[in-house]
Amino acid sequence: MLSQFITSSLQQAVNQVCEALGAKLPDSTPVRIEQPANMEHGDYATNIAMQLAKVLRKTPLQIAGLIQAELEQDTSYKQLVYATEIVAPGFMNLRINWEYWAERRFELPAAANQKIVIEHTSINPNKSAHIGHLRNSCIGDTLVRLMRKLGYEVEVHNYIDDLGNQLADTVVGMLHTPLSKEHARFGDYCWDVYSSTNKAYDREPGLVQHRTEVLHALEEGNQNLSWIGLLVAERIVKEHLEEMKQFGIDYDLLVWESNIVREGFWASAFELLKNTPLFHQETEGKLAGCWVLKQSGTEAGDDPESDHSMDKVLIRSNGILTYTAKDIAYHLWKYGLLSNDFVYKKFTDEVWTTSTYGEQLSFGKADMVINVIDHRQQYPQAMVKQALESLGFHEEAAKLRHVSYGVVSLSPSAAADLGIDTSEGKASYAMSGRQGIGIKITELIEQVAKVIEDTRSDKSGLSSHMIAAASIRYYLLRFALHTEVVFDMKQATEISGNTGVYLLYSYARALSVLNKAQEADILPSLPAQFPAMDKAEHALIRHISTWQDTLYAAGEELSPSAICNFTYELCSLFNNFYSACPILKAGEDVLPFRVWLTSLFKDTLGEALEVLGLPTPSRM
Incomplete structure (x- = not known):
C-alpha cells in the first residue's frame, strides 16, 4: 500500500535519527501519516518530529531536519516522494510523484492463511423479514465481500433458531388462534399469526402453557408439533433466502439449532463445561435448578436480580436449553473443538444445510469467527467468549469478534404510515414483531421501486427493482455501525446526495465517457508523460490512491461504512473533475491523461x- 511504503521509509529514517542521538523510539510513539484536508499542505503529512521533541531533547524543526536528511539518502522514497517540506512548528509535508505512483503497482498486505466463518442474518424462522433484519444481512454480506477481497477464505453461515420462543409462538397461533385473511406469502400470514398470538396470551393465559409444550416438542423432535414447527421454519427460511437474494446476499451453510441439540453437540459441550469451575447448578434462590455460567471473579449466585442473570443461564430449571447454551456448542464446533460433526445436504442449489442425514463435508474449523448481531446481544456474545476462555481456548476467544450495530427504528412519518400513534412526538419509534409493527422487506422494495420508476425518464438501463435494492442496501450500510438507523421512506428513495443511486449514476457516466473514447480510438492507457494536473484532477487521483488503505482499515475495523464514505467522496471528486475538466473535448496534451484517469476512477x-x-451498470 502507498501509505505503508511511506510509513516504512519514515520509520526507518526516524530509527536512524534516534540511534544517532543515542535514544530509542518509544513504543507509544508510532510513526503515522495522514492526508491533509487542504492539498496545499501536501499529499501526506506527519507530526512525528513534534512527538519526539521530549525524547530527543531537540526542537521539532531540528528533528524534522534530521529525518529529512535521512530520507534524502533513501532512493526508493525519493522516487515516490519528490518533495519533503518542513513547516513550523515541525510538520513534515510530503508531495507524491504521481507519475511514478501510477507506474508502480502497490499491493495490499498478504492476508494470513486463515479461514474466517462469518455468521449473519440468523432471523427467527417464524414470519417475514423486516428492514431491521435486512441491516444485519447487508452488513454481514459486505464483511464477507470485504474479507474475501483482502484475501481470506470466508465461509458464510446463517443460523436458524428453530427451537426458540418465536417459532413456538407461531405454531401455537396456527393451532389455537384462528386467522382468516388473504396473504400473498406464507411469511406474511405468519407475521399476522405471530402478532395475534402474542396479543392472545394476555386474554388467554392458558395459551402460555401450550407454548411450553411446543418448545419441549421442538427440542425432542419426531412429534406432530415438532414436524409442524419444521414445516413452518423451512418454508419461512426459503422465503428469507429469496428476499436476501434480491440484494445479492448469499450463504454457504444453514446451521439449524435443532441439529445442534439432537445430534449431541450440546451434550459434548456440556461435558466439557462440567469440568470448569465457572459452570455449576444453582441450588437455591431465583435460579435454583438452573445450570449457570458465572463470570470469572464472581461467586456463585452473585447478583441474581441482575438484568443479565438469565443470560448466564445455560439450562433452565425445567430442562430447556437457553439460546446461549446452544450458541456455545455451535462456537465450539465452528472452531473444530468438538469431536462431533454435522452431515449436510443441499437446501437450495447454492446453499447447504445441516441435516440428520446427508454427506460429510468440510465446514467449520475456523481460525477466526465474526458474528453480526445487534447491540442488544452484546452480553450473550460475551458469555460465549467467557465459555471459550473458561475451557482454556484463549486464542479462539480472542479471535471471536462481535460486530455490534444499532437497530433500525421508524421515523415519525414512517410510523404514522403504519398506524402507530405518534402524538408523543418522539424522534423515532421502535418496530415490534409481537405487535405486528414493522416494514416488511418485500413491501419496502416494491415501494422504493415504484418511486424510482415514477421519477426516471430513461428506463432502458437497470430495472427499477435492481436500483431500489441497491438504494436500500447502501442506505443501510452508510451509517456507522453503532448508529441507530431511523428509517424514513423519503430519505431512502432520494436519488441525489449520499445515495446508492448517485454512485450507480457516477459509474454509468464514467463508462459512457470511456465507450465514446473507444469509438474515437482513444484507449485508456497510461500516458507517456503526466501533464501538470488541474486541482480537480489532483484531488481525484490523490483520493483514488487511498483505496487500498481504506480496504485494509475497513477489514481491521470491520467497518462497512468506511467503504461507503470513501466511495461517496470518490464519486463526488469524479463528478467535480467531470464538470471542471473537459475530457473528450480536451486538448491533445491532456486528453490521454484524462481518459486514463476516468478509467482509473471507473475501475x-x-x-x-x-x-x-x-x-456496476452500463447505463441507468
Whole structure:
C-alpha cells in the first residue's frame, strides 16, 4: 500500500535519527501519516518530529531536519516522494510523484492463511423479514465481500433458531388462534399469526402453557408439533433466502439449532463445561435448578436480580436449553473443538444445510469467527467468549469478534404510515414483531421501486427493482455501525446526495465517457508523460490512491461504512473533475491523461461497488 511504503521509509529514517542521538523510539510513539484536508499542505503529512521533541531533547524543526536528511539518502522514497517540506512548528509535508505512483503497482498486505466463518442474518424462522433484519444481512454480506477481497477464505453461515420462543409462538397461533385473511406469502400470514398470538396470551393465559409444550416438542423432535414447527421454519427460511437474494446476499451453510441439540453437540459441550469451575447448578434462590455460567471473579449466585442473570443461564430449571447454551456448542464446533460433526445436504442449489442425514463435508474449523448481531446481544456474545476462555481456548476467544450495530427504528412519518400513534412526538419509534409493527422487506422494495420508476425518464438501463435494492442496501450500510438507523421512506428513495443511486449514476457516466473514447480510438492507457494536473484532477487521483488503505482499515475495523464514505467522496471528486475538466473535448496534451484517469476512477469505483454489493451498470 502507498501509505505503508511511506510509513516504512519514515520509520526507518526516524530509527536512524534516534540511534544517532543515542535514544530509542518509544513504543507509544508510532510513526503515522495522514492526508491533509487542504492539498496545499501536501499529499501526506506527519507530526512525528513534534512527538519526539521530549525524547530527543531537540526542537521539532531540528528533528524534522534530521529525518529529512535521512530520507534524502533513501532512493526508493525519493522516487515516490519528490518533495519533503518542513513547516513550523515541525510538520513534515510530503508531495507524491504521481507519475511514478501510477507506474508502480502497490499491493495490499498478504492476508494470513486463515479461514474466517462469518455468521449473519440468523432471523427467527417464524414470519417475514423486516428492514431491521435486512441491516444485519447487508452488513454481514459486505464483511464477507470485504474479507474475501483482502484475501481470506470466508465461509458464510446463517443460523436458524428453530427451537426458540418465536417459532413456538407461531405454531401455537396456527393451532389455537384462528386467522382468516388473504396473504400473498406464507411469511406474511405468519407475521399476522405471530402478532395475534402474542396479543392472545394476555386474554388467554392458558395459551402460555401450550407454548411450553411446543418448545419441549421442538427440542425432542419426531412429534406432530415438532414436524409442524419444521414445516413452518423451512418454508419461512426459503422465503428469507429469496428476499436476501434480491440484494445479492448469499450463504454457504444453514446451521439449524435443532441439529445442534439432537445430534449431541450440546451434550459434548456440556461435558466439557462440567469440568470448569465457572459452570455449576444453582441450588437455591431465583435460579435454583438452573445450570449457570458465572463470570470469572464472581461467586456463585452473585447478583441474581441482575438484568443479565438469565443470560448466564445455560439450562433452565425445567430442562430447556437457553439460546446461549446452544450458541456455545455451535462456537465450539465452528472452531473444530468438538469431536462431533454435522452431515449436510443441499437446501437450495447454492446453499447447504445441516441435516440428520446427508454427506460429510468440510465446514467449520475456523481460525477466526465474526458474528453480526445487534447491540442488544452484546452480553450473550460475551458469555460465549467467557465459555471459550473458561475451557482454556484463549486464542479462539480472542479471535471471536462481535460486530455490534444499532437497530433500525421508524421515523415519525414512517410510523404514522403504519398506524402507530405518534402524538408523543418522539424522534423515532421502535418496530415490534409481537405487535405486528414493522416494514416488511418485500413491501419496502416494491415501494422504493415504484418511486424510482415514477421519477426516471430513461428506463432502458437497470430495472427499477435492481436500483431500489441497491438504494436500500447502501442506505443501510452508510451509517456507522453503532448508529441507530431511523428509517424514513423519503430519505431512502432520494436519488441525489449520499445515495446508492448517485454512485450507480457516477459509474454509468464514467463508462459512457470511456465507450465514446473507444469509438474515437482513444484507449485508456497510461500516458507517456503526466501533464501538470488541474486541482480537480489532483484531488481525484490523490483520493483514488487511498483505496487500498481504506480496504485494509475497513477489514481491521470491520467497518462497512468506511467503504461507503470513501466511495461517496470518490464519486463526488469524479463528478467535480467531470464538470471542471473537459475530457473528450480536451486538448491533445491532456486528453490521454484524462481518459486514463476516468478509467482509473471507473475501475476503483467498480471494486468499491463490488465490496458494497452494488451493481456496476452500463447505463441507468
